Amino acid sequence: MSYQQYPPPQGLPYPGPAPKLPDRRPRDPLAVALGNASLLGLGYFLIRRWLFGVLSLAGTAVLVVLLCMQRKTGYEFALIGWGLLQVVHGWFLAQRHPVRTANLTKRLVALGVTLLVFGGVAFERYDVHRIDKDAVAARQAGDCPGVRAAQAKYNVGHRIGDAPRTVRVETDTDACDKIDAAAAVLRSARPEADTARLQVGFEMLAAVVAQPDQQATTRTALNEFLRGLPLKDACQTVAITEWLRGRAKAGNLLDEAKQIVPKIEPNALLGCGDAKLKSSDWTGARSTYVLLVQRYPHAKQTARAQAGIKKADYEILQAKIQAELARVRELVSSGDYCSTPAKYSPAPKLRSGLNRAVFAGSTDYTSKLPSQWKGTTADNAAMVICAGDDTQGAAVRTCPYQPFVGGGTGIHYVTFHKIAVPVQVYELRTGRLIQKTTVQISGSVCPATISYTTYNGIGAPDPDQYVRATNSTIQAAFRPLVVR
Incomplete structure (x- = not known):
């Protein structure tokens, strides 16, 4: 079988691929604009401009992430600007198409998606406002748990809907955390009255109360502390x-x-x-x-x-x-009273007549005094009398003595002296020295015999000797001290 080659039709290039024909499908600029207003690039996808649609979604996603992280008003304006840019660009992109016609279905789809997006954002903004209102009411009531409960209701949708407002409640939550920390310090300081920790707790509260609108929450912590008193x-x-x-x-x-x-x-x-x-x-x-x-x-x-x-x-x-x-x-x-006198305030005053005394120091002679003169304890005496060691006092009489046969030769003269006892008298109720004197004790002198020691027949009696004191002479010497 044979075939005949016909010349190609006049006006068509031949041989080679067929040329790409222009897109003659009708486009609706309004549907594209409405679709792009959703910030999802829907208008681009309706006219099959895939690259622009993907870029639109990517740009929106980046701005939403930044808005949720930074939560600044500037990113909200950036999203609005990004949406307006897509609306305008989609409109003109569709207007340049050679075939433009209204498409009710596409318009309704684009409007529905856009209204759904804006409705969702509006609801989230409303919910953010409601939660913020609850948080403000809790804060004004001094209810930190209520503030935290309100803050816990926020989610990603709320941050997309009204990110800056969510930051304000977190500020209140941070203030509540500081208040609770201060309240814990005050609670720990209160049982032991630890004023150093009280100072720390009040300083922590002072730092919070200086912030705006934190009066009520601070007052709650202060009242909790005061209620524990x-x-x-x-x-x-x-x-x-x-x-x-x-x-x-x-x-x-x-x-x-x-x-x-x-x-x-x-x-x-x-x-x-x-x-x-x-x-x-x-x-x-x-x-x-x-x-x-x-x-x-x-x-x-x-x-x-x-x-x-x-x-x-x-x-x-x-x-x-x-x-x-x-x-x-x-x-x-x-025995240290005389060197370090001390007072005993209830001691009786010195008076006329007998005044009991506590006798301290040497007891050679004071021990022979009548018991009624002595205070048995320091609390029933008017005086303390300190007696020193005795010495030879005034000479009374000198007597000659001749030794026995074989006991030596010659006459020995012995002078007899009174017994001198130095005393210090202290008023007990004041510890004041009221008298310092020497008591002279009398006694018998010139006994018939005296004894002394000789060595090989050599020796002599002590030429100065004490009188022979008796209890009566001792009492007579000390009487002027106790009887006034």
């Missing part, structure tokens, strides 16, 4: 009220903490004074009672405080007396 331990409560009283004014609501001081301090001072009195801290109890009387002279607790002051004064006096008595006894027993 007074403490069971009255003295710890006093420590806290003293710290609050001395805290410098800051010019903010934290200064209101001082208002609780006059409400709880009177009972706290009274209770603390009673506790110190019970534990025998007489001085501390008295100072606490005095503070109550000075600060709250018309309070109902003042009468009990005044009675407590009297009780404390009595106990302080008794403690002082006991300390004086113990000191005097110690000095007397150790």
